[in-house]
Amino acid sequence: MDTKKLKYFLAVVEAGSITRAAGRIPVAQPALTRQIRLLEEQVGARLLERDRKGVSLTHAGQFLYDHGRRLMAELDSVAKKARAISDGYSDALSIGITTIHSCIPSISNLISRFRAEHPSIRLALESMLSGPQARAIVEGEIDAGILFTEREDDPRLAYLPIARYRMAIVASRRHPLTESLPTELRAFADAPFIRFSRDSTPGSYDRVDRCFHQAGIVPNTVQECHDDITIRSLVAAGMGYAIMPSIMARGENDLVAYELDDLPISSQLMLAWRKGADSKPIDALCRMVCRSA
Template sequence: MDSKKLKYFLAVVEAGSITRAAGRIPVAQPALTRQIRLLEEQVGARLLERDRKGVSLTHAGQFLYDNGRRLIDELEWVARKARTISDGYSDSLSIGITTIHSCIPGISNLISRFRAEHPGIRLTLESMLSGPQAQAIIDGELDAGILFTEQEDDPRLGYLPIASYRMAIVASRRHPLTKAPPTALRAFAEAPFIRFSRDSTPGSYDRVDRCFEQAGIVPNTILECHDDITIRSLVAAGMGYAIMPSIMARGESDLVAYEPDDLQIFSQLMLAWRKDSVSKTIDELCRMVSHPA
């Protein structure tokens, strides 16, 4: 099967029409239509039903779409590995790391240890938020990731726990409530709240919302951000409070962390990888996580 035609097919399905897909690729619409027809001839089955609204998948088309993305990801993975070997390495490993890795010494220690024990493996690090990390692993853009998530968040991923951190209210030391440390979320009910956007850390976002619901309050959200470093700096400047892993306030003279009784959330730092991947390199990384030096 021609991988180029398969990529065109995936683009058409995801765009919902040949016209929109042609504009995104970009390629002339008649040429794209011809490529889809040639793919159908090659497969020996009709893949798309066309109407004025766009395209829909036949049963055969649905099967090809469900498996086609995985095939393309695997082809691109093989190409990356081939380039690695051509450059003189025995293998490669691309790892996503949380954007607050500098607050967690264990991450740097793990990476340093892996690099020291496996100098023949090309190691690539990408600093990314947890949500995008998980998607990049699923899409085959990363081999593994070190991220904040829960084991039930995505069944397509395998997980290995690294550490657990209590979530806390992080506020500026200049905040009025610092004079009498609060013991409940309600103390911050009217205070401006700066939070992560849901696509950054969906699991944590939903768990925080459940805590607010159980406390019977609606947070005064003034801003949503994708970047925890930005949130921390805005909180330190006195713009509002945030709910973050308590380690975010550690060693910061401008910040204080509170752990109220009704905020019983723990943020799990995990090593994650795609379940259907078979990699001795990832197996070795898992061994190091399970048996820290």
């Protein structure tokens, strides 16, 4: 299959129309239309339905889009590893790391030890939240990830536990939201709640919601955010509370963590990679995690 035509097809799907895709690439619209038609002839199936609003995928088109994105990511990974070998490395490994890795010594220690023990492997780090990390691993954009998740969250991934942290109410020490030391979620029923958007950490989002439901509370959500740093800053400024791993408040003068009996959930820090991936660098990283357990 011609990768240039496949790239054009992916661009059209993501833009939602041939006209918009032609402007983004950029390429003349008639030429782009012809490339899509040639790809359909090569595949032997209609890939797109066209109407005045733009394009939509046929079943065959959806299949090609899902697998095509993964294929292009894998080709990009192969190219990166080839460049690494050309630069004198034996291999390359791209890892997603949580945006709060600086708060978790085990992550920094693991990365430092891997670099020290495997200097011939070019290591690239991508700072990403857990949800985007999982998607990037599945689609081949990164080789592995260190993220907060549970084994059941994505069956397409293989996991190795690194650490587990209790989830807690994280609030400002300087701007208390309750009059006394809180012992249950109900103490925060009316307080402003700042939370992750669901696409950032879907598994954790749902587990927190179940705790609210069991406590008979509808949280007063005032803000949804996509990253830990923003949430911590808003909480420290007294704009509300968040539910995060209790380690987030460790060593912070402005934050306090309350581990409550009716918030009996924890967050598992995992090394994750795509099932079936055959990678010596990932194997080496797994052995290092096992030694640290």
